[in-house]
Amino acid sequence: MTSLLQHLVTAQAERWPDALAVVMNQERLTYRQLDEDSNRLARLLKDAGCRRGDRVCLLLPKSPAAIVGILGILKADCLYVPIDPSSPAARVAKIVESCENRWILAAGAVAPLLDDLLAEDRFRAALSIGWMGPERAAGRHFTAAFSSEDVRAYPPMPLDARNVPTDGAHILFTSGSTGTPKGVVITHANVLHFVRWAVGYFGTSPSDRISGHPPLHFDLSTFDIFGTFMAGAQLHLVPPDLNLLPNKLADFIRDSELTQWFSVPSILNYMTKFDAVRPNDFPALKRLLWCGEVFPTPALRYWMQRLPHVAFTNLYGPTETTIASSYYTVPRCPDEEQAAIPIGTPCEGEELLILDDALRPVPPDEVGNLYIRGVGLSPGYWRDPEKTRAVFLPNPADPADRVYKTGDLARIGSDGLVYFLGRADSQIKSRGYRIELGEIESALNALNMLQECAVVAIQTDGFEGAAMCCGYVPEPDAGVTPMTLRKALSTMLPAYMLPSRWMAFERLPKNANGKIDRRALREWFAVPVDTEGRAQRPV
Amino acid sequence: MVESTTLYDQIGVLFSETLNIEVPSTETDLVDAGVLDSLAFVELLLHLERTFGLKVSTDSLEIDNFRSIARIADFITSRNGWNGHHKM
Numbered sequence: 001m002t003s004l005l006q007h008l009v010t011a012q013a014e015r016w017p018d019a020l021a022v023v024m025n026q027e028r029l030t031y032r033q034l035d036e037d038s039n040r041l042a043r044l045l046k047d048a049g050c051r052r053g054d055r056v057c058l059l060l061p062k063s064p065a066a067i068v069g070i071l072g073i074l075k076a077d078c079l080y081v082p083i084d085p086s087s088p089a090a091r092v093a094k095i096v097e098s099c100e101n102r103w104i105l106a107a108g109a110v111a112p113l114l115d116d117l118l119a120e121d122r123f124r125a126a127l128s129i130g131w132m133g134p135e136r137a138a139g140r141h142f143t144a145a146f147s148s149e150d151v152r153a154y155p156p157m158p159l160d161a162r163n164v165p166t167d168g169a170h171i172l173f174t175s176g177s178t179g180t181p182k183g184v185v186i187t188h189a190n191v192l193h194f195v196r197w198a199v200g201y202f203g204t205s206p207s208d209r210i211s212g213h214p215p216l217h218f219d220l221s222t223f224d225i226f227g228t229f230m231a232g233a234q235l236h237l238v239p240p241d242l243n244l245l246p247n248k249l250a251d252f253i254r255d256s257e258l259t260q261w262f263s264v265p266s267i268l269n270y271m272t273k274f275d276a277v278r279p280n281d282f283p284a285l286k287r288l289l290w291c292g293e294v295f296p297t298p299a300l301r302y303w304m305q306r307l308p309h310v311a312f313t314n315l316y317g318p319t320e321t322t323i324a325s326s327y328y329t330v331p332r333c334p335d336e337e338q339a340a341i342p343i344g345t346p347c348e349g350e351e352l353l354i355l356d357d358a359l360r361p362v363p364p365d366e367v368g369n370l371y372i373r374g375v376g377l378s379p380g381y382w383r384d385p386e387k388t389r390a391v392f393l394p395n396p397a398d399p400a401d402r403v404y405k406t407g408d409l410a411r412i413g414s415d416g417l418v419y420f421l422g423r424a425d426s427q428i429k430s431r432g433y434r435i436e437l438g439e440i441e442s443a444l445n446a447l448n449m450l451q452e453c454a455v456v457a458i459q460t461d462g463f464e465g466a467a468m469c470c471g472y473v474p475e476p477d478a479g480v481t482p483m484t485l486r487k488a489l490s491t492m493l494p495a496y497m498l499p500s501r502w503m504a505f506e507r508l509p510k511n512a513n514g515k516i517d518r519r520a521l522r523e524w525f526a527v528p529v530d531t532e533g534r535a536q537r538p539v
Numbered sequence: 540m541v542e543s544t545t546l547y548d549q550i551g552v553l554f555s556e557t558l559n560i561e562v563p564s565t566e567t568d569l570v571d572a573g574v575l576d577s578l579a580f581v582e583l584l585l586h587l588e589r590t591f592g593l594k595v596s597t598d599s600l601e602i603d604n605f606r607s608i609a610r611i612a613d614f615i616t617s618r619n620g621w622n623g624h625h626k627m
Contacts (some may be wrong), residue, residue, distance in 0.1 A: 482559040
């Protein structure tokens, strides 16, 4: 049985070399091409000094070349670290600093970002750039050491793997409350276990045409990629520029004859808002899966009413427990708009525990903290034993085992299914992204433009989910406006972490202990918006 | 082109004061600059409808009409026969 992720492709290339593996726009890669191109890249990386356990960053848009990059890195016995190519340089610097990688594989419009990053001597001295495009790119501060043309010169024969299933396959960086992103290490065995279960449960086969919607720095992408390769199916990467165009996304699902769609609910909500789905649309579609946040029941009903031929499955799980830990296939369209959709039952090899503060199980129907144990658990955060110890705890029932504290609140219903009830802390989900509001506040404080600030999330009426709102007290005479703040913040945080609403205060609301009263602050932002779009402030 | 300069200004104000987004010029590509993601886009459509009475259906939703302040102005003009008097 395959025990390393890269071997999934090799196995399919032996069986059906000419079957399509990856499709995007006009680009197509067969299993043989994917296997051989990644062998070549692995040989080059090993020639360049990459060794088992080294980290290699990927800074490029989702593309067939990026998939070759992922497999080449794994075949060189290394871990891939996907970085959002639209991140500001300051955030990329934090990730690179933490990974201590020597190579960045890059492509697309990232030359300005690389120039910003490599303007610093220490990065220029430590980092080499490999270009996953035909010509060696260069900027003011870098010249790529190789291009995909140079990769072609290497022989396509397979390499002997030196890595083992418990080795890390990738590190995914997520928002950290203290202002530094934290890296979740995920092993080959972690991913293979989930994917093996999922391919079995969903009956994925070589005839499947699977969407690749999430960006590569998002852990859901690992299911699309490795689930497709385990089944010998086709991965259809969804061009990110379609995300603004609900009707074009619907065209894509239709024209690509997708059989499986998997995304965060926000994009499904967005398509609902623009009524982009026709009755009995997408005749080839067999299943629609979502993960990462709550799919509002009104939008789910919209989809289920239009697509009676499709199975709808809710997947739940944080990055730390690998893609998903529980599932629930909705048996029929809910009658009521308020119906709660459970996160369901554990996937094979996983267990969901609902415990009180003393780590004792709570009775059915009572709210508790949700813990997860099982084969999906990450070994921990990259080079951060303190953060790892804080959330990966000894299992109270078996000290040799570990449980992961999700920070989610949940209950087990009388139907035996688990229901998600919200967060126990200030982490929020926005468009599927996990955001620590504390990280935004840390970045704002570092700007030296504000005396104090607080970021809160409020639920909006529409389909957008949580809106991030910042209340702030400006430094006098600093010329602070929401626009200047937003602009300064965008040099430190990715766009999805920028608050959308801002309000200046003479002082922030405080409670009796002198702490910022976040509930009061939320009320300031939650007031109705008038016809001009301005908040009616409470008096 | 006094008229469209005014329209440019009004759209610019919408970006700076309502969406809190700085747009360097009326030709700046809002998608390439990372200004427009789906959240901002929905909000932009909402405010364009409120301020200029511009209604956009799913079928006529073409990103090219919203790529820059200049394109948005052209689109409003073509759709509304804009006469310089918008809803306040």
